[in-house]
Amino acid sequence: MSKNELGSQSSPYLLQHKDNPVHWKPWGDAAFAQAIETGKPILLSIGYAACHWCHVMAHESFEDQETADKMNAGFINIKVDREEHPDVDAIYQKALSIMGQPGGWPLTMFLTQSGQPFWGGTYFPNTAAYGRPSFKEVLHSISDIYENQKENVVKNVEAISSALLEETQPKGDGQLSLASLKQSINFIHQNFDTHHGGLKGAPKFPQPVLLDFLWRSAWLNEDQPLQHLINFSLEKMCLGGIYDHIGGGFARYSTDEEWLAPHFEKMLYDNALLISLLSTVWRKYPNPLFKRAVSESIDWALKEMKVETPNGFALAAALDADSEGVEGKFYVWDEAEIDIHLGQASSRFKEAYDITKNGNWEGHNIARRVTDFVSVEAEDSLKNQCKALYDIRKMRIAPGRDDKILTDWNALMIKALCEAGLVFKRADWIETAKDIYENLCDVMIHDGELHHSWCNGQLGPKAYLEDYANLCSAALALFEVSGIDTYQNNAKDWVDVLNTQFWDQKVGGYNFAKSQTVKGLAIQPKPIHDNATPSGNGTMANVLCDLYHISAEPEYKERFNQLIKTFANSNPNEIFATPGLCSAVQRFEKMEIIAIIGPLSDNSTKALISKASNYPSPNRKLLLGDGQTAFKSPHALAGKTMRENKATAYVCQVGTCSEPINTVIGLEEHLSSIPI
Secondary structure (H helix, E strand, O other): OOOOOHHHOOOHHHHHOOOOOOOEEEOOHHHHHHHHHHOOOEEEEEEOOOOHHHHHHHHHHHOOHHHHHHHHHHOEEEEEEOOOOHHHHHHHHHHHHHOOOOOOOOEEEEEOOOOOEEEEEOOOOOOOEOOEOOHHHHHHHHHHHHHHOHHHHHHHHHHHHHHHHHHOOOOOOOOOOHHHHHHHHHHHHOOEOOOOOOEOOOOEOOOHHHHHHHHHHHHHOOOHHHHHHHHHHHHHHHHOOOEOOOOOOEOOEEOOOOOOOEEOOEEHHHHHHHHHHHHHHHOOOOOHHHHHHHHHHHHHHHHHOEEEEOOEEEEEEEEOOEEOOEEOOOOOEOHHHHHHHHHHHHHHHHHHHOOOOOOOEOOEEOOOOOOOOOOOHHHHHHHHHHHHHHHHHOOOOOOOEEEEEEHHHHHHHHHHHHHHHHHOOOHHHHHHHHHHHHHHHHHHEEOOEEEOEEEOOEEOOEOOHHHHHHHHHHHHHHHHHHOOHHHHHHHHHHHHHHHHHOEOOOOOOEOOOOOOOOOOOOOOOOOOOOOOOOOHHHHHHHHHHHHHHHHOOHHHHHHHHHHHHHHOOOOHHHHHHOHHHHHHHHHHHHOEEEEEEOOOOOHHHHHHHHHHHOOOOOOEEEEEEOOOOOOOOOHHHOOOOOEOOEOEEEEEEOOEEOOOEOOHHHHHHHHHOOOO
C-alpha cells in the first residue's frame, strides 16, 4: 500500500501529488514525529496549484520512480500548499534568502527533524541544466552531508536560525513623516520604466500596493509627472498581453518588460488589487480603458471563479497557467483560427490585437491591444469579436482551477467590489460584495474561530493575521458604501481578537500567526514588507487609521502609533518595501471624511454620493447616515443632520467640518477648494 498520504487532503495542490510514488506527508506533527523516530532529515516541498514550475518539477522528478525511491529512502517528505500555510512558506522563503538565494516556487528545503533549515533551493531539473545540479545529485549530496558532515549541518542550522531570529525582529526607528516620504519618491521614481510603465526590467509585476502609495504621494505633493507615469503604467497593463482581452482578468505577471507575454496563471488577489487601484485612478483620469478592465475583470471573477458554499458562494483562489501540460495553450491563437472564426471581421481584429501569421510569442499570438482605445461605444464591434472568440475558447481544455476559498483573498475582492461599485455606480457589485462577505463568514467561522481556507466542505488552518486584517478592511469598505453599522462593529471585534491574540507585547507589531509555526524555530514573523499581496501589519495600520477617524476612540490611535514606532523607517529602501504602511501614514495625516446625511433611496442623496464618490482625492472616505438616526457612533456622524429636511453633506479634515452643504454644486465647489 502506498505511503503517500495526500489523498485525504482537501487542497487541490496536494491532491495533484496524491498519486506520486513519493511518500508525501502533509504538514503536521505526525510528519515531524516520524522524522524523529527514523532519524531522517526532512525534505520540504512548497508550491501551489497554479504554479507552472511546480508542475514541471512534479513531472520530471516527483512522478519518476527512481527519484522517488531516493527521496523515500533518505528523507521524510512533506508537501505544503503555500496558499494553505502561508506562515510556513514565509519562514522558509526567508531562510532561503538568508542562504543568499532568490526565493520562489517550487521551494525545496532540507530540514532537521525539528524543522530547522540547513540547505535549500527552488526548482531543480531532472538533469543538470540552467546552471543547476540535477535533483538526484542534490538528493545524493544532502544525504551524504547529513550522514557524514554533522558538524557542518549543525553550523548551518545555528547560523540560519540565528539570522532568521534577527530578520524577524522589527527594524523600525519610528522615523516616518510626510516629509521623509516625499524625499523617498525620487529614489523610487528612478526605478520606473518610462517606456513601458511599471518598474524597470523583467519579469514585470503589476505592484498595485506600491502604485497605490505612489498615487497618494503624487496627489499630496501635486506631482503631475508621477501621476502621469502611474496612469501610463496602468494603461500599458490594460493594453498588454498580461490582460486577457478575450475573457477578462489580469495574469500574475509579465515575463518581458513590455507586458506582452504573461505567466498565464490568474490569481484572485492580483485582480482584486488592480480593480481597486484602477477605480481610484479613474477618478482623476476617467480612461474608458480602465472602466472596461474593471468591468470585465469583475465579470471574469464572478463567472469563472465562483465556488458554491452551503448557503451561497465565494471565489476560488486561482486558475492554472497550464492546460494539457503546456503553459498558455488555452489563451494563445494562430492567425488561421482568427480568420476562420471571425471571417470578414478578422482583419480589423488582427490589426487591433497584434495577430500575425508568425505570431508575437513562440510562434503563436497573445492578444494585446496595439491600436488606440478611444471609447467603450467605439469598441462595440471589437467587443463582439472578443465575445465570439471567448465562446470558441470555452470549447478548449481549460486550465485547472484551485477551488480553495481563502479568507484574505476573498476579502480583497469584497473591498474591490465596494470601491468599484461606488465609483462606477454599480449597485449590483456592492450587493455581490455583501453576499460574498456573508457567505465567507458563514463558512469560515466555526465554533467562534475564523479560519484561513475552505475547500470541498473542509476547513483549513485557523486564520492568520492577513485574514483578519483584510476582513476588517472589507467590513469597513462595506460600511462606507452601505452605512450599516454592523460592518463597523465586525471590524472592531476582529481588531480586538488581533490585539488579544496576535499582538507582540514585548516588541510591538502583530504576529503572522497566533502561535509559533515551527517548534524548532523560536521565531514569530511579523509581516510588514508588501509583496504580491499587502502585508498584514501594513493593512492593519490602514484599518486602525480608518477606525480612529470614524470613531475618534483613542485606543485605535494609540495602537496605530505603536505600529508606526515598531515598523516605520525613513530609509528609502524600507519605504520602497513597505508602501502599505507608508500609505497609512499619509492617510492618517490627510484623511478627508465626506459625511452624507439623507435617505439612501432619495435622488438628492444619490446625487451627493455620486459627486463625493468621484472626488479624485485618494484620501477621501465616505460615511452615510440615513437622516433619521441621531448618531452618537460613529463619532464622525455625531450631531450631523439634514439641513432644511434635504440631503446634506459635511466635509471634515483634521477634526474640522464644513458648514452643511445640500447641493451638488455647493459640494463640488467646496471639494475643489480643499488645499492638498
